[in-house]
Amino acid sequence: MSKLAKTILVVEDDTLIAMAIEAIASDAGAESIDTCTTTSEALVALKNKDYDAVVLDVHLSDSDDGWEVAELLQNLGPAAPKIVFSTGSPDSIPEDIARFGTVLAKPYQEKDLVAALQLPVGGLLRRFARPA
Structure with missing residues (x-):
């Protein structure tokens, strides 16, 4: 397993x-x-x-499409941080944007966030379901 991201930007309005x-x-x-x-x-x-990583809420108070940030990050190429989408509505993320990172459906478990922050950049897309 990869190491946890050391520097993280959390983009969340709650x-x-x-x-x-x-x-x-x-x-x-x-x-x-x-x-x-x-x-x-x-x-x-x-x-x-x-x-190293950005945890990105996709529905922010100033923009309902936080994936604008994800698109910008992809333009950084190999130097781009890993992206963890944090959202209550995972199906609202266009598939071509969702492929940029891991999608966590709120509410998610702590272990799922930690696992997502350990994925290598360009790692496999993983979607975590809401806990039962």
Whole structure:
């Protein structure tokens, strides 16, 4: 299994969910975790720092298609961070965008987030179902 991403950007407009993601990633060994609540904040953060992974809510307060960030990241080529889509509506992500990363359907289990943050960039697309 690959190592956990060390630098992570969390793009999430729900404060409680963002705090939970940060705590899970930190407990799992992430060294640096930044949080943004909007697409525009995320774009600024990505210009200012290199990240190993981005946990991306696809329905943000300033944009209902957070995959704009995913498309930008794919333009970085081999240097692109891994993407973990975090969404309550996984079927709303266009398939050509979903293939850029791992899709986690909210609510998901901590172990699924940690596993997604351990996948190598360009790893197999994995979809995690909601817990029973």
